[in-house]
Amino acid sequence: MDLPFLYETFLSLVAxxxxxxxxxxxxxxxxxxxALGLALCRLSGILPLDWFARAYIFVFRGTPLLVQIFLIYYGLGQFREVRQSMxxxxxxDPYWCAVIALMLNTAxxxxxxxxxxxxSVPFGQIEAARACGMTRFMAFRRIALPLAIRxxxxxxxxxMxxxxxxxxLASIITIMEVTGVAxxxxxxxxxxxxxxxxxxAIYLAINFILTRLVALAEYQLSPHLRQPAALPSTSTGAAR
Incomplete structure (x- = not known):
């Protein structure tokens, strides 16, 4: 094993x-x-919005991400109207093409x-919020959305x-991220x-840190699931 070469490679990739x-x-x-907008379209009960969200999800989940990147980076540039527009x-820019493709896919x-x-949010909690005088938007922002995130x-x-x-996959369109440099x-x-x-190893380290951060967020958002602190025991021989 060539340790000096591995070290030089590590420095190049870390950059x-x-x-x-x-x-x-x-x-x-x-x-x-x-994704939040698409989820709300699915739950809106309005058929055009629901079917639009369904079609979007079906297309982007049913086609490879690599194909989507190629279509956005190479395909859209084939149209003169696109090249002449803002x-x-x-x-x-390949960077923004990669961001758009990744964004559309993950959404x-x-x-x-x-x-x-x-x-998964209990309907009773929404009813209680409405009974307290909250508007639908306020109940969604203060009750439904925080519980849904948890x-x-x-x-x-x-x-993530x-x-x-x-x-x-962004390295395919000349972006020099870790895989591109590799x-x-x-x-x-x-x-x-x-x-x-x-x-x-670099990707593994990044994802390890990410999983630890998510675990910390879950811990902070779920105080009701923690074991309560044990009360100090009193001495049985204490004087009355």
Whole structure:
């Protein structure tokens, strides 16, 4: 095992970690807002909105993410109307094409996770909030949404981990994140095993930290599930 080469490879790949985290964070944050909108469309009871959300989720969950990236980066640029529009300022940049593809993809999966969390909120708590004089929006913001986030967080953490790993596909469109730099090093050194072992270890470390942060968030959001602190026992021989 060539330790100096592994160390140099590690330094090269670590330099690309901020771009990987930026890609993942942007996709997760923007995708969360889009997923919330899709989940609300599913639960709205309005058929056009419901069918639109169903069709969106079906398309983006049923097609490979790599195909979606190719269609956005290479496909949209084939239309002259797109190249002559203001959208071209964004779509000609591979970074934003990757963010858009990752965002649209994760929103399709996250929408069903959020919908399940919203459906798990007891209806009695919503009725109690309305009986206290809260509007529907206030009851949703103060009661339904916090409870839904707590219920959906374990499943949503899996989607966040998937997004971190999915950023590796951005290297296909010339983005030099961790996998892109790894591919460049392999083309220069022809030492694929060592480079990919280091890259895999970096992804593993990122996801380990992410899972610990999610576990901490679950702990903070679930105080009712913790064991109460034991009261100090009083001495049986104390004087009356």
């Amino acid at each position: 690309a970690v901020p771009l990987t985290l930026q890609l993942a964070a942007s996709a997760i944050v923007f995708g969360a807002f889009l 959208l071209w300022v964004v779509l000609r 399709a999966y996250s929408a069903e996770i959020i919908r399940g969390g919203l459906l 219920q959906a967080l374990p499943g949503y953490s899996n989607e 981990i998937s997004m971190v790993k999915a950023t590796s 591919a460049k090093l392999i083309s220069e050194t022809y030492r694929a095993i060592e480079v990919f072992v280091v890259a895999g």
